[in-house]
Amino acid sequence: MQQLIRGRVLSFHADPHDTTDNHRYREYGAILVEDGRILAVDDYTALARPDLPEIDHRPHLILPGFIDTHIHFPQVQVIASWGAQLLDWLNTYTFPEEARFRQQGHAPAMADAFLNLLTDHGTTTAVAFCSVHPESAEALFSAAHARNMAMVAGKVMMDRNAPPEVLDTPRQGYDDSKALIDRWHGTGRQRYAITPRFAITSTPEQMAMAGQLAREHPDCHVQTHLSENLDEIDFTLSLYPQARDYLDIYETHGLLSPKLLLGHSIHLRPREIARMAETGSRAVFCPTSNLFLGSGLFDKGGLRAAGITSGIATDVGGGTSYSMLQTLNEGYKILQLRGQKLTPLSAFHWITRGNAMALGMDRDIGTLDPGSMADLVVLDARATPAMALRMDRAETLEQELFILQIMGDDRSIAQTYVAGRAMKPTG
Numbered sequence: 490m491q492q493l494i495r496g497r498v499l500s501f502h503a504d505p506h507d508t509t510d511n512h513r514y515r516e517y518g519a520i521l522v523e524d525g526r527i528l529a530v531d532d533y534t535a536l537a538r539p540d541l542p543e544i545d546h547r548p549h550l551i552l553p554g555f556i557d558t559h560i561h562f563p564q565v566q567v568i569a570s571w572g573a574q575l576l577d578w579l580n581t582y583t584f585p586e587e588a589r590f591r592q593q594g595h596a597p598a599m600a601d602a603f604l605n606l607l608t609d610h611g612t613t614t615a616v617a618f619c620s621v622h623p624e625s626a627e628a629l630f631s632a633a634h635a636r637n638m639a640m641v642a643g644k645v646m647m648d649r650n651a652p653p654e655v656l657d658t659p660r661q662g663y664d665d666s667k668a669l670i671d672r673w674h675g676t677g678r679q680r681y682a683i684t685p686r687f688a689i690t691s692t693p694e695q696m697a698m699a700g701q702l703a704r705e706h707p708d709c710h711v712q713t714h715l716s717e718n719l720d721e722i723d724f725t726l727s728l729y730p731q732a733r734d735y736l737d738i739y740e741t742h743g744l745l746s747p748k749l750l751l752g753h754s755i756h757l758r759p760r761e762i763a764r765m766a767e768t769g770s771r772a773v774f775c776p777t778s779n780l781f782l783g784s785g786l787f788d789k790g791g792l793r794a795a796g797i798t799s800g801i802a803t804d805v806g807g808g809t810s811y812s813m814l815q816t817l818n819e820g821y822k823i824l825q826l827r828g829q830k831l832t833p834l835s836a837f838h839w840i841t842r843g844n845a846m847a848l849g850m851d852r853d854i855g856t857l858d859p860g861s862m863a864d865l866v867v868l869d870a871r872a873t874p875a876m877a878l879r880m881d882r883a884e885t886l887e888q889e890l891f892i893l894q895i896m897g898d899d900r901s902i903a904q905t906y907v908a909g910r911a912m913k914p915t916g
């Protein structure tokens with residue numbers, strides 16, 4: 490079954506930091522989709538056929554769907570909880586909320602709501618932390634699989650420094666993760682991420698089990714947190730007195746690799762930066778969360794100069810928006826405070842192909858290359874009266890993108906396609 494999706498089509502083939510030949514824009518473009526995959530992208534006149542069903546999104550922009558590389562599925566009901574920094578925030582709001590995922594029926598209901606929120610905001614793939622309960626990951630994978638939506642997710646492993654309702658043990662964490670990997674990793678578009686929450690909530694015994702899982706399943710991602718907040722770093726190092734620094738805890742347990750996603754990575758020491766670069770470990774920038782929790786200012790330029798690949802992410806519920814556009818908006822401001830720039834082309838590259846490359850998934854998602862899955866977002870830069878007024882003065886594609894980057898949110902998402910299927914009501 491083929492269909493033609495028509496609009497102004499934009500996709501990236503290189504990082505705008507590296508070269509000016511980085512994107513392809515077709516003012517009168519179209520995307521030919523067959524059975525959920527992209528068959529061709531070209532000018533509309535080159536692809537149109539009388540027998541072909543057609544959806545016309547003109548004058549909107551069509552890009553690859555957005556990718557969110559760090560988000561907490563069980564925190565949909567604690568986003569916007571008042572007045573705390575990281576460790577208080579976890580103890581006061583997050584752990585009690587995650588305990589609810591033990592209750593019958595809660596995780597499936599939240600999984601549906603979560604995936605609807607993602608696609609409403611133009612996000613077609615996310616890397617998600619689930620709760621400690623295997624049922625939470627099971628529910629998320631089941632719901633994503635039913636939508637044919639690519640998720641990377643894992644149940645958190647945590648065996649200390651939290652209420653008993655959200656703790657496992659080293660053995661239980663290993664066994665539950667292993668069973669979920671067997672069941673879900675590579676099932677349709679689902680991928681498993683081994684997920685020791687962070688060093689504070691895992692004993693050395695559990696970290697060793699996480700390392701064993703990573704060795705046994707080198708094809709799985711590993712996700713955790715690193716150096717988000719200064720009190721967190723002090724507490725972490727008191728729990729691992731032998732560690733040379735925070736990263737060394739993950740290093741000692743064999744977790745460093747290009748599959749490792751290190752949420753936040755703000756307050757890093759030179760040795761940590763060097764080891765992340767040498768091992769290809771990824772940093773993940775979470776701007777709305779870093780501002781909301783007062784954690785600090787991510788050094789994108791410094792990490793890039795050191796040779797580290799960074800993703801960008803919402804980190805809901807520490808983050809305050811599901812929108813990758815709002816994430817770019819706050820990211821732009823953090824980098825301003827750092828004396829760095831986030832140009833519109835770099836920004837939109839980052840939330841599409843850039844994040845796909847950070848995940849090593851750019852053959853399937855993040856571009857409009859033939860053979861990729863037809864995960865698409867349709868953007869309306871005149872979605873609000875204020876944006877429409879501003880757009881009247883926009884003369885270039887880059888100006889339009891910057892308006893979306895700063896003023897855009899879910900109202901700018903005219904449509905989202907997951908494997909060729911429209912996820913928002915049409916008409």
Ligand SMILES: [Zn+2]
Pocket residue numbers: 559560561714752804807
């Ligand atoms: Zn997080």
